[in-house]
Amino acid sequence: MLYRCCFNAYIRTPMELLMKKIQMVDLIGQYQKIQAEIDKAVLDVIRSSAYINGPEVKSFQADLEKYLRVKHVIPCANGTDALQIAMMALGLQPGDEVITADFTYVATAEVIGLLKLKPVLVDVNPDDFTIDPKAIEAAITPKTKAIVPVHLFGQCADMETINAIAKKHNLYVIEDNDQAIGSNYTMKDGSVHKAGTISTVGCTSFFPSKNLGCYGDGGAIFTNDDELAKKIRMIANHGQSVLYYHDEIGVNSRLDSIQAAILRIKLRHLDEYAAARQKVAAYYDKAFGSHPKVIVPKRVSFSDHVFHQYTLVLKGVDRNELRTYLASKDIPAMIYYPVPLHMQKAYRDPRYKEGDFPVTEKLCANVISLPIHTEMNEETLNYITENTLAFLNQ
Numbered sequence: 001m002l003y004r005c006c007f008n009a010y011i012r013t014p015m016e017l018l019m020k021k022i023q024m025v026d027l028i029g030q031y032q033k034i035q036a037e038i039d040k041a042v043l044d045v046i047r048s049s050a051y052i053n054g055p056e057v058k059s060f061q062a063d064l065e066k067y068l069r070v071k072h073v074i075p076c077a078n079g080t081d082a083l084q085i086a087m088m089a090l091g092l093q094p095g096d097e098v099i100t101a102d103f104t105y106v107a108t109a110e111v112i113g114l115l116k117l118k119p120v121l122v123d124v125n126p127d128d129f130t131i132d133p134k135a136i137e138a139a140i141t142p143k144t145k146a147i148v149p150v151h152l153f154g155q156c157a158d159m160e161t162i163n164a165i166a167k168k169h170n171l172y173v174i175e176d177n178d179q180a181i182g183s184n185y186t187m188k189d190g191s192v193h194k195a196g197t198i199s200t201v202g203c204t205s206f207f208p209s210k211n212l213g214c215y216g217d218g219g220a221i222f223t224n225d226d227e228l229a230k231k232i233r234m235i236a237n238h239g240q241s242v243l244y245y246h247d248e249i250g251v252n253s254r255l256d257s258i259q260a261a262i263l264r265i266k267l268r269h270l271d272e273y274a275a276a277r278q279k280v281a282a283y284y285d286k287a288f289g290s291h292p293k294v295i296v297p298k299r300v301s302f303s304d305h306v307f308h309q310y311t312l313v314l315k316g317v318d319r320n321e322l323r324t325y326l327a328s329k330d331i332p333a334m335i336y337y338p339v340p341l342h343m344q345k346a347y348r349d350p351r352y353k354e355g356d357f358p359v360t361e362k363l364c365a366n367v368i369s370l371p372i373h374t375e376m377n378e379e380t381l382n383y384i385t386e387n388t389l390a391f392l393n394q
């Protein structure tokens, strides 16, 4: 923002004089640090002409399998496709019930609806924002076939409990891991598993702003099940088993070679990116942890938090006023998510009404996410926290 000064020239706002523009995510800053590597990798793909299913895709797949310690990674075009392909490969049929969280990004429920499966929405925990296992158990019917927990904002749902429920009722578990790639999950026996590899199948998105984001769209599916992996690979490629032999109706969902080349480089930085995000979260925790008007995000004992988002729950604060105040100081803030799924126009269903999912409804009305990314410095964090506190304390 530019101000006009008395000499009719433009001067910068105080914030701009101090630092560069604050963003929810700084993709350019992140790129600049690895620019030489990225530029070379992209040029190499262009010069190779292996744009689709080239060696970079296979190498990225192998790198990610190693990082996640999972038998199969199947790259695809985006995180929404990943969920859809996983559900198709599991053979879910129209009318089958799939339980998922009411508090999530729409894609989770969208694919359930698109495949004519029946989304069964349940409430979430108020403090970690992930699906409530007790609510899952209460929603199971003879038609239930799968559970889709979402590792919302970067921390895993209670997978050990969810897996036990699934086992008891013979259900598939599809992890929506679009927001928590790299997070470690510690089982009660002490074994550690990467988010997305803890159940039947896991799905992720490489949307640019994700913790592992490419420079376009991308996604992947993870599984340790050989037969399922074969089916997923086939469905993602037009249901093709052998070239031009199509065993079932599939989709066209590919990660392109340029994106794979970029992701290979960024994967090497993923743990350091998570550490940078955790440092930001710790700074925010320190500033807001004891404030009576906000609740900072809870850390569960069994999962790392890789902070795709840092989300506060406001208590008795006018969220719009806070957002407007922050905007006046050039501080962006986002609402993830403003409307519970059961209140979205496209997902209205006579089974659900306002008040059915009180935790989600309360969260949707009171959450606010602050900027968090890999390129934040102390000066920026100080500016954000001081201004937020100035509003909260007035």
Ligand SMILES: Cc1ncc(COP(=O)(O)O)c(C=O)c1O
Binding pocket: 078, 079, 080, 081, 104, 105, 107, 108, 150, 176, 178, 179, 204, 205, 206, 207, 217, 218, 219
């Ligand atoms: C929880 C969740 N599920 C699914 C998706 C869909 O991923 P994509 O945008 O790559 O299709 C996203 C992406 O925003 C997400 O956050």
